[in-house]
Amino acid sequence: MTGSGLLGEAAAHNDDGAWARKAIERIQNDQRRSADTHLLRLDLPALAGIDVYLKDESTHPTGSLKHRLARSLFLYGICNGRIRHDTPIVEASSGSTAISEAYFARMLGLPFHAVMSAATSPEKIREIERQHGRCHLVADGKGIYAAAEALATELGGVYLDQFTHAERATDWRGNNNIAESIFEQMSREEHPVPAWIVMSAGTGGTTATIGRYIRYKRLATRLCVADAEFSAFFEAYAAGNRTATCDRASRIEGIGRPRVEPSFLPQVIDRMMRVPDEAALAAMRVLSRRLGRRVGGSTGTNFFALCVIAARMQAAGERGSLVTLICDSGERYGHTYYSDDWIAGQGFDLPRQEDRLDAFLDGRGPLEA
The missing domain is CATH 3.40.50.1100 (Rossmann fold)
Structure with a gap:
C-alpha cells in the first residue's frame, strides 16, 4: 500500500509534465510557421x-503528406503519456512517414529508429539519416511490423505504429x-x-x-x-x-x-x-x-x-x-x-x-x- 492509512497517492514526474508542455508548444509553433x-x-x-x-x-x-501524420502521431503520443523526455521512437515505414517522424524526433531531442524494407529508395534512407534518424533494413517487407515492435522493446522505447494509430491520431x-x-x-x-x-x-x-x-x-x-x-x-x-x-x-x-x-x-x-x-x-x-x-x-x-x-x-x-x-x-x-x-x-x-x-x-x- 502506498502512503498511510486507506489513502494512497502518487505524483507524476514533474520533469515529464514540463517537457510535454514544451514539446507540444514546439510542434504547434512548427505548424504555425508552415503555411x-x-x-x-x-x-x-x-x-x-x-x-x-x-x-x-x-x-x-519534410516534403510529403506524411508530415501531417507524423505531427499528429507525436501529439497523440505525448498527450497520452507514451512519449516522454527520453523516449526512443521507433516506426515501421516505407520511408516518407519515417522522414517526417525523424524531423519531429530531432526537433524534440529524441532518438529515432526507422524499420524499413531493404527495397526502400536510397533517397529516402539518406533523408532519414540527414534528420539524425537510424535506419534498420529488413529483407522481407512483411517483417517490418514485428521487427519494429521488437526494437522498441529492446530500446525501452515507443513503437508509434502508424498503421494502427493513423485514423485515431488525426482529428477528423x-x-x-x-x-x-x-x-x-x-x-x-x-x-x-x-x-x-x-x-x-x-x-x-x-x-x-x-x-x-x-x-x-x-x-x-x-x-x-x-x-x-x-x-x-x-x-x-x-x-x-x-x-x-x-x-x-x-x-x-x-x-x-x-x-x-x-x-x-x-x-x-x-x-x-x-x-x-x-x-x-x-x-x-x-x-x-x-x-x-x-x-x-x-x-x-x-x-x-x-x-x-x-x-x-x-x-x-x-x-x-x-x-x-x-x-x-x-x-x-x-x-x-x-x-x-x-x-x-x-x-x-x-x-x-x-x-x-x-x-x-x-x-x-x-x-x-
Whole structure:
C-alpha cells in the first residue's frame, strides 16, 4: 500500500509534465510557421466543365503528406503519456512517414529508429539519416511490423505504429486536417463541393479522415480510393475481407500493403479502384511533364484514377470538380521510377500508356478504364 492509512497517492514526474508542455508548444509553433499547402488547378481545356485540382502536399517541411501524420502521431503520443523526455521512437515505414517522424524526433531531442524494407529508395534512407534518424533494413517487407515492435522493446522505447494509430491520431472533425483544408480552399471555386476526392491508401489514415469529414459535414462529395496493383486493401473493400493478404510487395512506395491495416476503414469509401502499376507510373510521368516538376508514384496512382473518373463523367455529360493529392516529390525516386533501367527491369511499357493518357487529356481519344 502506498502512503498511510486507506489513502494512497502518487505524483507524476514533474520533469515529464514540463517537457510535454514544451514539446507540444514546439510542434504547434512548427505548424504555425508552415503555411497551408497549395491547391493547384490543372489546366485541361479538353475536359470542359470538369475542373481538376491537386492538393500539393510535397511542400511540407519534410516534403510529403506524411508530415501531417507524423505531427499528429507525436501529439497523440505525448498527450497520452507514451512519449516522454527520453523516449526512443521507433516506426515501421516505407520511408516518407519515417522522414517526417525523424524531423519531429530531432526537433524534440529524441532518438529515432526507422524499420524499413531493404527495397526502400536510397533517397529516402539518406533523408532519414540527414534528420539524425537510424535506419534498420529488413529483407522481407512483411517483417517490418514485428521487427519494429521488437526494437522498441529492446530500446525501452515507443513503437508509434502508424498503421494502427493513423485514423485515431488525426482529428477528423476539423482542426485544420487535410479534408477541412481542401474544402476551405475550394469554397470560392466554380464547383466548390467536389464531385469526387481521389486518394490512395498507405496506412488508410488519410482516407479515413477524408471519408469521415465528408459525412460529418453532410457533403455530397464522394471518396474514391485508388489502390496499388499489389495490395490487400482492394480485396478488403470489394469482398469485405479484412483478413486479406498480398504476397507480393507493392512497387509503389508509400501505398499498398501486404495486409489490411487497422487504420483502413472501407465503410467510409464510396468507390475503390485498383490501378495497374504500369498505368500509375505512366500517369506520374505525364503529370510531371505538365507540372514541370517530378511527382512520386503514389501521386501517379491518384492521378490515373482521377482521369478514369473524369472520362466517365465526360461520357455521361456531367460537370463538376475533382480533387486529388500530390503526395510527395519525384526527386525521392531517381533510382527507381525515373530510372529507365529500373522501369525496363519491371517489364513496363510506359510510353504506350503515356501516349494513351496524353491523348485523353488533350481531347484526342477516350480513356478506357
